Amino acid sequence: xxxxxxxxxxxxxxxxxxxxxxxxxxxxxxxxxxxxxxxxxxxxxxxxxxxxxxxxxxxxxxxxxxxxxxxxxxxxxxxxxxxxxxxxxxxxxxxxxxxxxxxxxxxxxxxxxxxxxxxxxxxxxxxxxxxxxxxxxxxxxxxxxxxxxxxxxxxxxxxxxxxxxxxxxxxxxxxxxxxxxxxxxxxxxxxxxxxxxxxxxxxxxxxxxxxxxxxxxxxxxxxxxxxxxxxxxxxxxxxxxxxxxxxxxxxxxxxxxxxxxxxxxxxxxxxxxxxxxxx
Amino acid sequence: xxxxxxxxxxxxxxxxxxxxxxxxxxxxxxxxxxxxxxxxxxxxxxxxxxxxxxxxxxxxxxxxxxxxxxxxxxxxxxxxxxxxxxxxxxxxxxxxxxxxxxxxxxxxxxxxxxxxxxxxxxxxxxxxxxxxxxxxxxxxxxxxxxxxxxxxxxxxxxxxxxxxxxxxxxxxxxxxxxxxxxxxxxxxxxxxxxxxxxxxxxxxxxxxxxxxxxxxxxxxxxxxxxxxxxxxxxxxxxxxxxxxxxxxxxxxxxxxxxxxxxxxxxxxxxxxxxxxxxxxxxxxxxxxxxxxxxxxxxxxxxxxxxxxx
Numbered sequence: 001x002x003x004x005x006x007x008x009x010x011x012x013x014x015x016x017x018x019x020x021x022x023x024x025x026x027x028x029x030x031x032x033x034x035x036x037x038x039x040x041x042x043x044x045x046x047x048x049x050x051x052x053x054x055x056x057x058x059x060x061x062x063x064x065x066x067x068x069x070x071x072x073x074x075x076x077x078x079x080x081x082x083x084x085x086x087x088x089x090x091x092x093x094x095x096x097x098x099x100x101x102x103x104x105x106x107x108x109x110x111x112x113x114x115x116x117x118x119x120x121x122x123x124x125x126x127x128x129x130x131x132x133x134x135x136x137x138x139x140x141x142x143x144x145x146x147x148x149x150x151x152x153x154x155x156x157x158x159x160x161x162x163x164x165x166x167x168x169x170x171x172x173x174x175x176x177x178x179x180x181x182x183x184x185x186x187x188x189x190x191x192x193x194x195x196x197x198x199x200x201x202x203x204x205x206x207x208x209x210x211x212x213x214x215x216x217x218x219x220x221x222x223x224x225x226x227x228x229x230x231x232x233x234x235x236x237x238x239x240x241x242x243x244x245x246x247x248x249x250x251x252x253x254x255x256x257x258x259x260x261x262x263x264x265x266x267x268x269x270x271x272x273x274x275x276x277x278x279x
Numbered sequence: 280x281x282x283x284x285x286x287x288x289x290x291x292x293x294x295x296x297x298x299x300x301x302x303x304x305x306x307x308x309x310x311x312x313x314x315x316x317x318x319x320x321x322x323x324x325x326x327x328x329x330x331x332x333x334x335x336x337x338x339x340x341x342x343x344x345x346x347x348x349x350x351x352x353x354x355x356x357x358x359x360x361x362x363x364x365x366x367x368x369x370x371x372x373x374x375x376x377x378x379x380x381x382x383x384x385x386x387x388x389x390x391x392x393x394x395x396x397x398x399x400x401x402x403x404x405x406x407x408x409x410x411x412x413x414x415x416x417x418x419x420x421x422x423x424x425x426x427x428x429x430x431x432x433x434x435x436x437x438x439x440x441x442x443x444x445x446x447x448x449x450x451x452x453x454x455x456x457x458x459x460x461x462x463x464x465x466x467x468x469x470x471x472x473x474x475x476x477x478x479x480x481x482x483x484x485x486x487x488x489x490x491x492x493x494x495x496x497x498x499x500x501x502x503x504x505x506x507x508x509x510x511x512x513x514x515x516x517x518x519x520x521x522x523x524x525x526x527x528x529x530x531x532x533x534x535x536x537x538x539x540x541x542x543x544x545x546x547x548x549x550x551x552x553x554x555x556x557x558x559x560x561x562x563x564x565x566x567x568x569x570x571x572x573x574x575x576x577x578x579x580x581x582x583x584x585x586x587x588x
Contacts, residue, residue, distance in 0.1 A: 055452070058452070058455065058456050059455075060455055078457065078458035079457075081456055083452065083453055083457075085450060085453065088449070088453075090449065091321075091323075091448075094321060094448060094449065095317075095321065095500055095504050095509050096448075096449060097505065100505070104445055104446045104449065105457065107442060108442050108443070108445065108446035108454065109442070109443070109454075109457045109458040109459050111440065111443070112439060112442070113438050113441055113442075113507070114441070114507075141449070156453070166456070
């Protein structure tokens, strides 16, 4: 496939991909492109293969059919790719401080002893500062809380100025204020550095202001649309197989699990915005 | 044997060649084991380390049966075992545990057979004991060169892959995403580990080798949260315990009842054990101190709040 002149080469190109795990087809006929700087939300109910899709982009899960090209290669690896998995279980005694973890995001794939210069450490501290974790710098990673670890791992993924970051449930362990903060940060970095973001989330609400497009996985297939196309009552209700309501509160789009008839009064008076996970 | 003993112990500590050989081989093996040990503990592979010592003993005892140098028996069998253990899949921790357990059980069986056959063929039974429990004072000075060469190789391998191992210890998928060749890192580290373990097995015996691999590293990880510093602390503890152990063993000839010098292996391992206990106690005490200081600080803050500041 040759790039048409004037058209940007996509960061990720997924064509007709399928993954089979343990004899079960997780999903098939998945195909979409991710453009540089694009912010993509990956949604779907539990077990629909969101994490598997991220891992397929990483190349750690083999494809049964089709192909995935990341940055022009068969699988994504290295400096241009940041990744934060969903569950990282860190040994409390692991002898790595937060700053060591972030530094490994820069040079962990290199051979030899780490002899890091002052400018490397400054870069590391800046990355920690960006996620508001500079005061955790000297602490052992395994002794931090889940939310603190999440911030440090995020700094680890962003420190190398990647062209693409894959984030698996990056907001799961964070309190509501931190969620807003991290989402704003990701949106800003994505715009400023032209960094593409693919993240999975159960709760789309805090992400709606920054998402360019949504990929939704359901019944073994993926569909892609802009946020306006997907964040609609009828589309989401069909996707989740249970009533979902999309309403606008004070100029903000909010997705709510609906119980029977829409209770608009409750919606209008629910302030602050409800952030219940979708069923 | 008593004659040899008399020969060794009649001279001064630093004027006897056997003592110098013991210090060189024992100390250097401890250094190599301490460095590899830090990553072994981080990766949760101490069981694999023990298995490599036992499988190396197959080679050591085989060499004893054939009457050739035990060093090459240990190292050959250990490196082969390391590669086989890493390559036959073992992707999951559980599989690794079971496969390691079964394979090394069989290894010890073979060792028993070779040692039995060797002693019935008329080799000295002291050498059979040396395979299992070490005999630092009767090491052939000719192995010093190869021991240092193999030790340097092990150190170089660990240094080479140290960052790969660190990132993988955090999370294997993050390591893969960053471009770390995780399989290659695993194989290279297992070879480095095998070399470290077999050199230690040669010095303090296959059964006790794990103590010098894990002990100093475990002490170091109790007192520091940085890998480079942990390596230095582990080396100091490992080499220190070995030198002190050799000295005590040597001196024990003078004051032990009936001039039965205590084995160097025992002295070394006992000191390692004391070191580990001390760091645990020190850690617990200092944690309690920090907690109390924290409580006092909170107290001060609440006082200030009460005063309206």
